[in-house]
Amino acid sequence: MIEISFASMLRILSAGALETLKLLPFCIAFSLIGGVVLGIIQSSRVPIVNQIIALYVLIMRGIPPLIILFLVFFTANLDSGVVSAILALSLYHVAYVTEIVRGGISSISRGQFEAGRSLGLRNTQVMHRVIIPQIWRGILPALAGQYIILVKDTALVSVVGVREILWSGRQIMQLTYDPFPIYLLIGVFFYVICFLLERLSVFAERRARAFASISGGRNR
Amino acid sequence: MKGDVLVEFEHVDKRFGDTVVLDDFSYKFLEGNTHVICGRSGAGKSTLIRCINFIEHIDSGSLRFEGIEVSRKTAHEVRKRVAMVFQQFNLFPHLTILDNATLGPIRALGKKRREAEEIALQLLDRVGIGDRSKAHPAQLSGGQQQRAAIVRALAMNPDLILFDEPTSALDPEMIGEVLDVMEGIAHEGRSMIVVTHEMGFAKEAAHLVSFMEDGSFIETQPAIQFFENPQHETTQRFLRQILPA
Numbered sequence: 001m002i003e004i005s006f007a008s009m010l011r012i013l014s015a016g017a018l019e020t021l022k023l024l025p026f027c028i029a030f031s032l033i034g035g036v037v038l039g040i041i042q043s044s045r046v047p048i049v050n051q052i053i054a055l056y057v058l059i060m061r062g063i064p065p066l067i068i069l070f071l072v073f074f075t076a077n078l079d080s081g082v083v084s085a086i087l088a089l090s091l092y093h094v095a096y097v098t099e100i101v102r103g104g105i106s107s108i109s110r111g112q113f114e115a116g117r118s119l120g121l122r123n124t125q126v127m128h129r130v131i132i133p134q135i136w137r138g139i140l141p142a143l144a145g146q147y148i149i150l151v152k153d154t155a156l157v158s159v160v161g162v163r164e165i166l167w168s169g170r171q172i173m174q175l176t177y178d179p180f181p182i183y184l185l186i187g188v189f190f191y192v193i194c195f196l197l198e199r200l201s202v203f204a205e206r207r208a209r210a211f212a213s214i215s216g217g218r219n220r
Numbered sequence: 221m222k223g224d225v226l227v228e229f230e231h232v233d234k235r236f237g238d239t240v241v242l243d244d245f246s247y248k249f250l251e252g253n254t255h256v257i258c259g260r261s262g263a264g265k266s267t268l269i270r271c272i273n274f275i276e277h278i279d280s281g282s283l284r285f286e287g288i289e290v291s292r293k294t295a296h297e298v299r300k301r302v303a304m305v306f307q308q309f310n311l312f313p314h315l316t317i318l319d320n321a322t323l324g325p326i327r328a329l330g331k332k333r334r335e336a337e338e339i340a341l342q343l344l345d346r347v348g349i350g351d352r353s354k355a356h357p358a359q360l361s362g363g364q365q366q367r368a369a370i371v372r373a374l375a376m377n378p379d380l381i382l383f384d385e386p387t388s389a390l391d392p393e394m395i396g397e398v399l400d401v402m403e404g405i406a407h408e409g410r411s412m413i414v415v416t417h418e419m420g421f422a423k424e425a426a427h428l429v430s431f432m433e434d435g436s437f438i439e440t441q442p443a444i445q446f447f448e449n450p451q452h453e454t455t456q457r458f459l460r461q462i463l464p465a
Contacts, residue, residue, distance in 0.1 A: 114306070121327055
């Protein structure tokens, strides 16, 4: 058994946290872009494609993210654990974001679509210029909740060799053989990241509400 | 040209499920006219005008705008020339009044932003809300919002403006300011089809008034004759109910 100072533990775990924080922007960006695109498609009538996406969402919702991670890592035959991790978490969370965006779009009144179309805008322009800018205020809480789950899911990717927080903690444990303080500390690290994300979402919601007070309630 | 056929319905049927909304409807709307359509709710008035810009789709028959068959394929072209004003205004709440009025001209007509804003500001001035161009819709009264929505329609410089009960969602004291604006447009000679219960507006501004029931025009007359000498019994009864004695 080897003694490791608290300062060194923090240093090692911080290195892990940095790795986690490198994954997150990619996962958030990919799942958001994918979710908005798929959510828009699901809000439009596109036969067959709608069914395929619905099936995809259904499957993703029914499989643990860990299984998806293994499937991606072993079948896509990617050398990089990091790439597998980003891909797997994005593929998993995009299904949820798709549903959140679809819900947001369906909460916008029909009159907004009609007004946009009657101006001669193409359907894509109506979405881009009229509808999507209006959904954020409504879906922000759900989106923040989803990304907090995403942060916690990053703990899984240690199994494909990504040197994130949990992986770093395990390294320490193999030297100290004292699991409790390490897992506690790992928990604290995750909590801090989630807490910051939570604050960010509260801040964004406040901004949205301040804007809402001038832009008014959503049109019926 | 004034007097040319602008919108032509030929044997148009439209159903919502089992309910027949338009029943073998045929009519020619002419250019330069202000045509008021009145009738009880459920008569098919709104559906009729919403078919013209393909917000609703006809089930059978033929509907042409400026000679173009209105269909999924042509909807985009038709909508660039047909503007619509809604009962609920349907302004875009996330955009300023000015951006509401320039979105169509810039994105659908391909106008330069500067040109579009210049036109929009002139129109906003004309309807008396030039000073509110930077405001968002929710900061305006209902009457101001509907005037802004009319500006949004006018900014497209359309060949036809459809009004779908433009004053029905307004507080009584705000109806006048909106009708004044609409009268101004009517007197300019711009083609308008107006679904409304405002008989005062019909008397003042309309060239033609139609009474609609069960998916057809029961009676269409020049405004004066429509009010002074309605031919059809149903129209007479309707007018007795709606007009103060």
